[in-house]
Amino acid sequence: MVRMNNRADNDLRPVQVTWRFLKQQPASVLWQRGDTKVLAAVQPTEGSLQVNGNGITAHQLEWLQTTLRPLLATEALTITVTCLEDGGGLLAELFNAVYCALTLLPKGKGPKQVAAAVTAAMVAGESLGDPDAAESDLATSLVTMVATPQEQIIALELGGQQAVNSSEFNELILRASQGVTRTNDQRQASFERAVQPNIQVADTDEQTIVIATKNPGKAREFESVFAAEGIQIKTLLDYPELPNIDETGSTFEENARLKADQIAAILHLPVLADDSGLMVDELGGRPGIYSARFSGDHNDAGNNAKLLYELTGVPAEKRTATFHTTLVFAKPDRPDEDLVVEGNVKGQILGIPRGDNGFGYDPLFYVPELDATMAQLTVEQKNKISHRAKAIENLEDKWKEWIKD
Numbered sequence: 307m308v309r310m311n312n313r314a315d316n317d318l319r320p321v322q323v324t325w326r327f328l329k330q331q332p333a334s335v336l337w338q339r340g341d342t343k344v345l346a347a348v349q350p351t352e353g354s355l356q357v358n359g360n361g362i363t364a365h366q367l368e369w370l371q372t373t374l375r376p377l378l379a380t381e382a383l384t385i386t387v388t389c390l391e392d393g394g395g396l397l398a399e400l401f402n403a404v405y406c407a408l409t410l411l412p413k414g415k416g417p418k419q420v421a422a423a424v425t426a427a428m429v430a431g432e433s434l435g436d437p438d439a440a441e442s443d444l445a446t447s448l449v450t451m452v453a454t455p456q457e458q459i460i461a462l463e464l465g466g467q468q469a470v471n472s473s474e475f476n477e478l479i480l481r482a483s484q485g486v487t488r489t490n491d492q493r494q495a496s497f498e499r500a501v502q503p504n505i506q507v508a509d510t511d512e513q514t515i516v517i518a519t520k521n522p523g524k525a526r527e528f529e530s531v532f533a534a535e536g537i538q539i540k541t542l543l544d545y546p547e548l549p550n551i552d553e554t555g556s557t558f559e560e561n562a563r564l565k566a567d568q569i570a571a572i573l574h575l576p577v578l579a580d581d582s583g584l585m586v587d588e589l590g591g592r593p594g595i596y597s598a599r600f601s602g603d604h605n606d607a608g609n610n611a612k613l614l615y616e617l618t619g620v621p622a623e624k625r626t627a628t629f630h631t632t633l634v635f636a637k638p639d640r641p642d643e644d645l646v647v648e649g650n651v652k653g654q655i656l657g658i659p660r661g662d663n664g665f666g667y668d669p670l671f672y673v674p675e676l677d678a679t680m681a682q683l684t685v686e687q688k689n690k691i692s693h694r695a696k697a698i699e700n701l702e703d704k705w706k707e708w709i710k711d
């Protein structure tokens with residue numbers, strides 16, 4: 307049987323972990339395996355264990371709570387797990403996401419035991435490790451296993467449309483045990499890469515690109531573009547040890563170059579930097595390169611408030627504005643070969659914010675053609691029309707050739 311991506315029966319989909327995904331919550335992780343995306347955040351509390359789920363069933367939540375409990379060093383925790391996309395193997399990935407978040411708790415509060423989860427599926431009489439969504443749909447039976455790397459089984463969950471006989475069951479268990487060991491290695495490798503940026507652990511044969519940003523809003527938009535190419539992306543949040551790059555340039559391009567060149571020189575990886583901002587016609591193009599610091603510090607609410615204040619009394623037809631992005635792609639150690647592109651989108655600054663998506667000035671930036679603010683669009687919709695999307699389109703034809711040599 308030929309699997310998607312020509313995977314062997316025991317091959318797992320690649321894993322990508324964004325450690326400390328939420329700025330305000332240190333023990334948080336975005337865990338992605340294939341198309342399955344789970345966000346987990348753990349907060350120490352005074353009270354007893356609470357596990358909250360978004361986008362998952364009551365049964366999945368209950369299973370998770372029961373499975374986690376024996377691994378916890380303390381029950382004074384609130385765990386929140388959010389399914390962003392179920393691309394197969396969700397139950398296992400819920401566990402893996404939470405487990406990763408637990409490892410970010412202060413010493414002594416993390417998990418008592420090393421464990422990982424994986425799904426195995428019986429498809430057309432063959433046992434497959436880590437089925438994707440299509441394979442899961444075809445599976446006659448599925449096993450989700452949580453175990454230690456020493457093959458001590460902590461939990462087993464059976465699923466699928468048919469009863470499983472004991473020889474198939476044994477095969478599934480074997481397949482799953484292999485997967486657990488491998489998953490544990492994937493997690494460990496990702497963690498080491500994240501905390502020790504100079505040590506590159508070759509975990510997958512996938513290409514890695516670092517996006518030189520600490521802005522999770524930007525990162526999300528880039529991610530969906532490169533994921534489609536099978537390229538894994540990291541952001542500066544994966545490298546907390548890196549120095550802060552001061553944006554001392556006087557143009558978007560200078561600032562993007564500063565970020566791209568310096569980070570590429572340190573990490574020895576290809577680095578894509580974005581410098582972007584809002585240019586309001588009535589304000590002579592301000593805040594422009596100062597968009598992030600418009601109200602003093604880097605604070606979206608403050609920046610939006612200041613923008614509204616400065617446009618007090620300006621009628622709708624004069625509130626025209628442009629979002630601009632300059633992208634600089636830098637190769638390690640070859641700053642003279644930087645690739646530079648830009649993108650723009652025109653809109654209007656509203657008097658009252660609308661919508662909860664996106665980031666930055668999105669709730670105030672109205673796009674007449676769509677009769678919506680940027681914050682009323684989904685990531686997919688925004689990725690079709692935004693300044694960043696336009697810049698990426700301009701990069702599209704060039705970068706694949708450029709990155710090869």
Ligand SMILES: O=c1nc[nH]c2c1ncn2[C@H]1C[C@H](O)[C@@H](COP(=O)(O)OP(=O)(O)OP(=O)(O)O)O1
Binds near residue numbers: 520581582
């Ligand atoms: O699509 C966007 N939707 C809304 N607002 C946006 C967008 N794109 C840029 N902006 C605003 C946010 C920030 O106030 C400034 C970017 O400043 P900029 O220095 O490029 O980014 P940043 O400091 O947030 O992150 P980083 O430097 O780590 O990439 O423009």
Ligand SMILES: [Mg+2]
Binds near residue numbers: 553598
């Ligand atoms: Mg910045």
